Amino acid sequence: MDNRDEVSAFLKSRRAKITPEQAGLPAYGQRRVPGLRRAEVAMLAGVSVEYYTRLERGNLGGVSESVLDALAKALRLDDTERDHLHALARAANTGPPRVRRRPKAPTVRPSVLRIIDGLHDQPAYVRNNRMDILAANPLSRALYGEVLEQKPANTCRYAFLDPRAARFFPEWERVARDAVGALRVEVAKSPYDRELSNLIGELSTRSDAFRTLWGSHDVHAFADGIKRFHHPVVGEMELVHESLDLPGDEGLSITIHSADPGTPAADALQLLASWAAGQDRVSAVMQDDTEN
Template sequence: MDIHDDLSEFLTTRRARLTLADVELPDFGGRRRVPGLRREEVALLAGMSAEYYKRLERGNATGVSEAVVDGVSRALRLDDAEHAHFTDLVRAANVGAHPQRRRATRTHQLTAGMRQTIEAMSTVPVFIQNGRLDFIGANRLGRALFSEMLDAAIAPANAARFVFLDPRAQTFYQDWPSNTRQIVAILRAEAGRSPYDRRLSDLVGELSTRSELFRRLWGAHDVKEHRTGLKSIHHPIVGDLTLTYQSMDLASDRDLQMLAFSAEPGSESHDRLQILANCAETNDAEMRRDALERDAPQPSADPGFRI
């Protein structure tokens, strides 16, 4: 990933989706060689010279101020998520000129206290991931809910790799196409925040090589915030589930997100989620019993004993 190319392509794709009518500029007719607005029209709307905007759209963010970012965001009708992404790209492009400021790739682990906390949330599935969508941890019900994803050949399990490369995902997610777009939008936002994350770059390269759909969606440069919503899934044990999810950044580690899922009380999904919780508890109890039996000392034979 090249941050200057990303900045250039992001602005180009945002400009291409707008029409003169969208921004209330007069149309004097004539042939337009490019889709959407011209660079000069964006510069006019943003209140800057055309040359300055052209330089920015080429990926040169040197000296770009917050006021410029705000002006371009208004001109291109960016929403909150896109504005934040644009800000991240500008910041990263400037950091790129100073390698000593680049953040190193981090390895995340849950503290014992956080593991205890999420395990205590026994009635709802809890799943914790980083910005690359790597699996970091889950409670018992979370592990049961996402058992197919966690049964991954490559560690750590990763939601993007599961969605695009594992055929089971198309059955697990009832609205699989929507989930593919959501996954890419999340990774795009993370790429703006962490453009020098080697593991993220490797993941994007792998998915781009192995999935034509990912490659096409990645090229659209769409970003969105996904803090709450519905997930409709088909679990291999309990069947169809419609769950509400809430995503929260962990105060102890801002790079981690905790997703908590719940079902409407009294609904069929609520009953099926309880069945899954019971199955998970039974399975864990059986595993603990087997482990105890396996680790228990075996009685030794006494050669002097006779019946």
């Protein structure tokens, strides 16, 4: 990943989203491009036009946090976008590693596995920064069965390359946009992650939808919210989700789904758990018959 290209495209895309009226500036003269002019952003950020031009060309080396914060304010960045800008600056100042070692395959600690397995009535799984599902409890395996058919199981690859995803996610457009935005955040944090680059290259090549969304340079941070599913067995359900980073396990996080008691979604989760238990019993019987 070329950090300069990332920085330049991100700043240009944010500048294009702001009108002079939104920035509290008078709109005068003929505008050939949408959004603010470079001189207007420079004025709002309190820097020279020449300095801002240097930044927008992708050179964030040596830029202070105060300038980055002023730039974030001028471009009206939200918290996720502001953090993204700071991550791009850190990558620019760090540069590529001198020795590129093959990254170790992430492993999920036994204590973490016990945590998610202990959530009997809540689907829970562990993922890495590329959206690979590394471990899942039984209810999550029942919920994400179609996703887990792939090896490695990757929610982004499923969303963009599996035709069943549009049915499984009734709000597919939002799911797709958030997934691409989350990958964009990870690129800023890990610009030299070869496997991450390979995933983005694969999706860009094979999916027009991904390629279009990737070009928007929007960012997204998973935290909490509501997600709708249409499961092939239990039908539609609306679940709350929480994403929690694992301290000490860089790039790993736990995602937990839940439903308010007494709601149709809670009933659907109970039905899904019963169905999954039945499937496990059938599998166990078939295995016994095979062994005997």
